[in-house]
Amino acid sequence: MxxxxxxxxxxxxxxxxxxxxxxxxxxxxxxxxxxxxxxxxxxxxxxxxxxxxxxxxxxxxxxxxxxxxxxxxxxxxxxxxxxxxxxxxxxxxxxxxxxxxxxxxxxxxxxxxxxxxxxxxxxxxxxxxxxxxxxxxxxxxxxxxxxxxxxxxxxxxxxxxxxxxxxxxxxxxxxxxxxxxxxxxxxxxxxxxxxxxxxxxxxxxxxxxxxxxxxxxxxxxxxxxTGAGVVHIVLDSSAPLDWARDIVVNAKVQRPSVCNAVETVLVLRDAAERLVPPVVAALQSAGVTVHGDADARRLAPGIVPATEEDWATEHMSLDLSLRIVDDLDEALTHIRTYSTQHTESIITTDDAHAERFLAEVDAAVVMANASTRFTDGGEFGFGAEVGISTQKLHARGPxxxxxxxxxxxxxxxxxxxxx
Amino acid sequence: MxxxxxxxxxxxxxxxxxxxxxxxxxxxxxxxxxxxxxxxxxxxxxxxxxxxxxxxxxxxxxxxxxxxxxxxxxxxxxxxxxxxxxxxxxxxxxxxxxxxxxxxxxxxxxxxxxxxxxxxxxxxxxxxxxxxxxxxxxxxxxxxxxxxxxxxxxxxxxxxxxxxxxxxxxxxxxxxxxxxxxxxxxxxxxxxxxxxxxxxxxxxxxxxxxxxxxxxxxxxxxxxxTGAGVVHIVLDSSAPLDWARDIVVNAKVQRPSVCNAVETVLVLRDAAERLVPPVVAALQSAGVTVHGDADARRLAPGIVPATEEDWATEHMSLDLSLRIVDDLDEALTHIRTYSTQHTESIITTDDAHAERFLAEVDAAVVMANASTRFTDGGEFGFGAEVGISTQKLHARGPxxxxxxxxxxxxxxxxxxxxx
CATH class of the missing domain: 3.40.605.10 (Aldehyde Dehydrogenase; Chain A, domain 1)
Known part of the structure; x- marks a missing residue:
């Protein structure tokens, strides 16, 4: 020594x-x-x-x-x-x-x-x-x-x-x-x-x-x-149910205590009736407590009321916030307000919506139709990860x-x- | 409006x-x-x-x-x-x-x-x-x-x-x-x-x-x-007189008030007798006041005594500090002590010395046989210059x-x- x-x-x-x-x-x-x-x-x-x-x-x-x-x-x-x-x-x-x-x-x-x-x-x-x-x-x-x-x-x-x-x-x-x-x-x-x-x-x-x-x-x-991730997934009007459900469950449940786990799901109003009940049921059967706004709570049972604080919270646990938004503009505004600029994803088959989301969202990693859990040095093929930068100077992302x-x-x- | x-x-x-x-x-x-x-x-x-x-x-x-x-x-x-x-x-x-x-x-x-x-x-x-x-x-x-x-x-x-x-x-x-x-x-x-x-x-x-x-x-x-430049030029044992003289004069005189102008010249002892008199004479006839250590002052007339403060000073004027060093190691130690990590240059025909200098000096721009005045967005071909970064995060140099x-x-x- x-x-x-x-x-x-x-x-x-x-x-x-x-x-x-x-x-x-x-x-x-x-x-x-x-x-x-x-x-x-x-x-x-x-x-x-x-x-x-x-x-x-x-x-x-x-x-x-x-x-x-x-x-x-x-x-x-x-x-x-x-x-x-x-x-x-x-x-x-x-x-x-x-x-x-x-x-x-x-x-x-x-x-x-x-x-x-x-x-x-x-x-x-x-x-x-x-x-x-x-x-x-x-x-x-x-x-x-x-x-x-x-x-x-x-x-x-x-x-x-x-x-x-x-x-x-x-x-x-x-x-x-x-x-x-x-x-x-x-x-x-x-x-x-x-x-x-x-x-x-x-x-x-x-x-x-x-x-x-x-x-x-x-x-x-x-x-x-490095680090903090209030991560969103937007379920667009055109989101296929299987992609929406599988990606949201994966992003929340696979490892809830890490920064790339999803915290808030935003569902476009015209897809809410189709998507909220099965997505919430899948989350709940995986042990997730869903915190929802009034509109979401009308669509599925067992959702606890979301507070203003929930939207800004990195739960680090099997809790997820859910909100119904009128349109993509409202989803983008919500993300601008609460995002920590770590990872944001949209589930959609509408290319124009996907490309608008990719262009306009200001975050280290912006995704269409993929689980936010992919934001990781190992998954990106770096072989090792020093951390995930959420700043814009020098390094951004894994x-x-x-x-x-x-x-x-x-x-x-x-x-x-x-x- | x-x-x-x-x-x-x-x-x-x-x-x-x-x-x-x-x-x-x-x-x-x-x-x-x-x-x-x-x-x-x-x-x-x-x-x-x-x-x-x-x-x-x-x-x-x-x-x-x-x-x-x-x-x-x-x-x-x-x-x-x-x-x-x-x-x-x-x-x-x-x-x-x-x-x-x-x-x-x-x-x-x-x-x-x-x-x-x-x-x-x-x-x-x-x-x-x-x-x-x-x-x-x-x-x-x-x-x-x-x-x-x-x-x-x-x-x-x-x-x-x-x-x-x-x-x-x-x-x-x-x-x-x-x-x-x-x-x-x-x-x-x-x-x-x-x-x-x-x-x-x-x-x-x-x-x-x-x-x-x-x-x-x-x-x-x-x-x-951005900015501050206590810039050095080292005159190696093998430095050709014309390169040494032309580069030192250019680096000091062309625009003394800018950050890439040279402030201190370090001359290796075994080249001092050969290089100091003509380089100092050329500087003086261009209006430069040379501040030298005792050894330098013995080799050429009209050199004013350098103070400890001179080595750390960005003169921004027609003043230049001159010091005789025993060898390349002493030159590198001097640079480590006083450099602001902007631009450093060595004049030499000895490739091993040039490559050692390029590898070991920690600065935004390290040169062999070129004027420090080249550290500039325009000269580097960038078309415009936002500034010259002297930090290591995100941007370094022009x-x-x-x-x-x-x-x-x-x-x-x-x-x-x-x-």
């Missing part, structure tokens, strides 16, 4: 310094490094599980909910799954060194725009130790150093995982300071990380809407906002490894001056 | 609303709109010059420097030049609607990543009325609405230009609320603009290092940092129209659900 510097600022300076050598590693060196990290995690599984047991015990004593305890828990099988995910990242193509543009200017200066590592990536996240390994491996694969700030409930697990990873770096001849934690400084660690402009190049918060809001508001380091790089212009001349 | 809403927040809401219709304009509609704006500016030249005269009179009364008065001044010729620049922007290719990626996923869902307008672009800048027209026309060409906050010294000129542009929008059937100013709210206008997260999608400050620092520190809207767009993923399916 390597020595850890005394202050948060010192650690970030060391990360910045380490980022230079990590940024120059070749594709093969980075892939080998990740494979060695995976082996190191496998070999240290018992220690990691023991450290995790300390967190779990503290969590139980502090009354941590069963759900959060489950997200925190690492058994040997989960540790090996973590290592296996690192090997998957090792297998991804190197996002660094891609030539994105090329041209000759000024009578012979060869200009290239190439992808380069950011330098230092910061992340603030909640008590899920898998995120520690996930972000560190993605950052390293793209040639970056990383400064991590996980939830305090996972502090022992994170410390154990970081010690293993730093040890592997040192053993492989890579500067171990490329992986840093500020967990042990509590809130001050997070605060210093958010204010480390110039040392940390980009900050990726992962977790609850509140965590992300705080980071966006307080950070002077550029942030990539982020893969290329989103963990910046660019640099290289100019190679032979004495040219500007006239 | 169109009515202007009462509060800054109302104006930003109107801009957000207008951004939807502007974002749906076709390439031809946007180009025609800009040509109509250019005609409108030409036709209103006398009014614009009269408004500018008010600003100039107030400036003289307030003791505005001759240089700033010159940047503020609009005569008829300059107004026509402004209009002509708008026509150039009209001629640029539409950056919206480009398909950046395309694939089929999930057994038949067609996925496309397309470029879309940001929505609302904010800009805070100093008393240069040309920036008002420049930013508005670039923003509109990329399908965006714009909220402008120019320097108070140019308030009458900006108001006249904005009235002309809004009038043309209305006459062309485009929502005039797509162009907004918050000039008349003084510092409060700037403050509201910086905090308008959710209404303004990106903020581009243009002006002094201090202005940019303030915007970066205070803004909750995502910022694209920004053209494509950097004023975001992306959106479109998914077209036929009932697919996630399994």
């Amino acid at each position: 390597t020595v850890i510097a005394a202050t948060a600022r010192e650690r970030m300076l060391l990360a910045k310094d380490a980022s230079r050598s990590v940024g120059l590693l070749t594709d093969a060196q980075k892939a080998d490094l990740l494979r060695a990290i995976a082996d190191g995690i496998d070999a240290a599984a018992a220690e990691i599980v023991a450290a995790n047991a300390e967190d779990l015990e503290r969590g139980r004593a502090n009354g941590l909910s069963a759900g959060l305890q489950d997200r925190l828990r690492l058994d040997e099988a989960r540790v090996h799954a973590l290592a296996s995910a690192v090997r998957d990242v090792a297998d991804l193509p190197d996002p660094v060194g891609r030539v994105l543009e090329e041209r000759t200017i000024a009578g012979g200066v060869r200009l290239q725009k190439v992808s380069v590592p950011f330098g230092v990536i910061g992340s603030i996240y909640e008590a899920r130790p898998n995120v520690t390994v996930d972000i560190a491996s993605l950052a390293l694969r793209a040639g970056n150093a990383v400064v991590l700030r996980g939830g305090s409930a996972a502090q022992s697990s994170n410390a154990a995982l970081i010690a293993v990873m730093r040890g592997v770096l040192a053993a492989q001849g890579v500067d171990p300071e490329a992986i840093q934690t500020v967990d042990d400084f509590g809130r001050d660690g997070a605060r210093e990380l958010m204010r480390a402009r110039g040392l940390v190049d980009v900050l990726v918060p992962r977790g609850s809407a509140e965590l992300i809001r705080t980071v966006v508001a307080e950070s002077s380091v550029p942030v990539i906002e 982020m893969g490894l290329p989103e963990l790089t910046s660019v640099k212009w290289l100019a190679r001349g032979s004495g040219q001056i500007r006239s | 169109t009515v202007i809403a009462a509060t800054a927040r109302e104006r930003m809401l109107l801009a957000k609303d207008a951004s939807r219709s502007v974002g749906l304009l076709t390439d031809a509609q946007k180009a025609d709109l800009l040509r109509a704006i250019a005609d409108g500016i030409d036709a209103a030249a006398a009014e614009i010059v009269a408004a500018n005269a008010e600003d100039l009179e107030r400036g003289r009364a307030n003791g505005l420097s001759a240089g700033l008065q010159d940047r503020l001044r609009l005569d008829e010729a300059r107004v026509h030049a402004l209009a002509s620049a708008v026509r150039d922007v009209a001629d640029l290719p539409d950056p919206v609607g480009r398909v950046l990626e395309e694939r089929t996923i999930a057994g038949g869902v067609r996925l496309q990543k397309v470029s879309v307008p940001f929505g609302v672009i904010g800009s805070i800048y100093e008393a240069r009325p040309n920036v008002t027209v420049d930013i508005a026309s670039l923003a509109l060409r990329a399908g965006n609405a714009v909220v402008l906050r120019g320097g108070s010294a140019a308030q009458s000129s900006n108001a006249a230009l904005i009235a002309v542009m809004r009038g043309v929008l209305a006459a062309q059937g485009v929502d005039p609320e797509a162009i907004q100013t918050v000039d008349d709210f003084g510092r409060d206008g700037a403050r509201e603009l910086m905090r308008a997260r959710g209404l303004v999608d990106v903020l581009v400050p243009r002006g002094s290092a201090e202005l940019i620092r303030t915007v970066v520190a205070e803004s909750s809207v995502p910022v694209i940092e 920004m053209g129209l494509p950097e004023l767009t975001s992306v959106k993923w479109l998914a077209r399916g036929s009932g697919q659900i996630r399994s």
Whole structure:
């Protein structure tokens, strides 16, 4: 195990310094490094599980909910799954060194725009130790150093995982300071990380809407906002019943606690009588509580009244809001008002309506006739997912490894001056 | 002239609303709109010059420097030049609607990543009325609405230009609320603009290092940092004298007040005796005051002592700092310490040194054997320049129209659900 510097600022300076050598590693060196990290995690599984047991015990004593305890828990099988995910990242193509543009200017200066590592990536996240390994491996694969700030409930697990990873770096001849934690400084660690402009190049918060809001508001380091999804599906007049029912049920039920799950279904009035009863029945038989407006409640039994708050809520549960709208215009207005610009889908066989929806809706991913659950780095074919950006700057939608790089212009001349 | 809403927040809401219709304009509609704006500016030249005269009179009364008065001044010729620049922007290719990626996923869902307008672009800048027209026309060409906050010294000129542009929008059937100013709210206008997260999608400050620092520190809207350039040229052991001399003189003298002008020259010790005397003589005969370290001062007459502060200074004048370094490592360390990551160049015939410099220097533009003055949207072939980004998120180096767009993923399916 390597020595850890005394202050948060010192650690970030060391990360910045380490980022230079990590940024120059070749594709093969980075892939080998990740494979060695995976082996190191496998070999240290018992220690990691023991450290995790300390967190779990503290969590139980502090009354941590069963759900959060489950997200925190690492058994040997989960540790090996973590290592296996690192090997998957090792297998991804190197996002660094891609030539994105090329041209000759000024009578012979060869200009290239190439992808380069950011330098230092910061992340603030909640008590899920898998995120520690996930972000560190993605950052390293793209040639970056990383400064991590996980939830305090996972502090022992994170410390154990970081010690293993730093040890592997040192053993492989890579500067171990490329992986840093500020967990042990509590809130001050997070605060210093958010204010480390110039040392940390980009900050990726992962977790609850509140965590992300705080980071966006307080950070002077550029942030990539991820996450919150008040996701809508519009059932157009022409929506086939089977597509409508299957997609709505899939989008709500398959994994209700994730950001790409649907929260609100908007049904066009002239299709409501045809679609609402069977769609609601299918949802209810899958265990979903439907919160509906007065018009919807007249069409199917067992719908609870929707409140104004429901339209703006990311339920994260088997709850779904349902509203009848007069036409596509009203659906678009509703989405503009309540959308978090994550994913929106329309079910329709009317091409004009589909294309209008795709053009006018302002969201990271806009769909026609597909489940919102497809908004996912894995489903998009990225091989790994850093998060889902809901902002418009730099990255939007599922982020893969290329989103963990910046660019640099290289100019190679032979004495040219500007006239 | 169109009515202007009462509060800054109302104006930003109107801009957000207008951004939807502007974002749906076709390439031809946007180009025609800009040509109509250019005609409108030409036709209103006398009014614009009269408004500018008010600003100039107030400036003289307030003791505005001759240089700033010159940047503020609009005569008829300059107004026509402004209009002509708008026509150039009209001629640029539409950056919206480009398909950046395309694939089929999930057994038949067609996925496309397309470029879309940001929505609302904010800009805070100093008393240069040309920036008002420049930013508005670039923003509109990329399908965006714009909220402008120019320097108070140019308030009458900006108001006249904005009235002309809004009038043309209305006459062309485009929502005039797509162009907004918050000039008349003084510092409060700037403050509201910086905090308008959710209404303004990106903020581009243009002006002094201090202005940019303030915007970066205070803004909750995502910022694209532009500008400050403490730019270095390294003269390697193998640097040919003619390249070294011509490039250093060009980079300093051609336009000393801009961000891509060189500020510091670093000479490798084993080339110092050969290069310093003639390079310094050439600089001095072009009117440059050279600030050198003790070693440099021993090699050529008339060099004033450099202070520690000089190394970190963007002179913006005919001043240049000169330092002798032991080797390329020391040059790279100096650059790491003082660079603003704008543009750095090395003069060398040693390919290994050139490639090491290109790989290791962390800056928006890294050059071998070319003048740093080439870092410019026009020189890079972009047709127009929004600014030069010195940050790593979203845009780096000269920004053209494509950097004023975001992306959106479109998914077209036929009932697919996630399994």
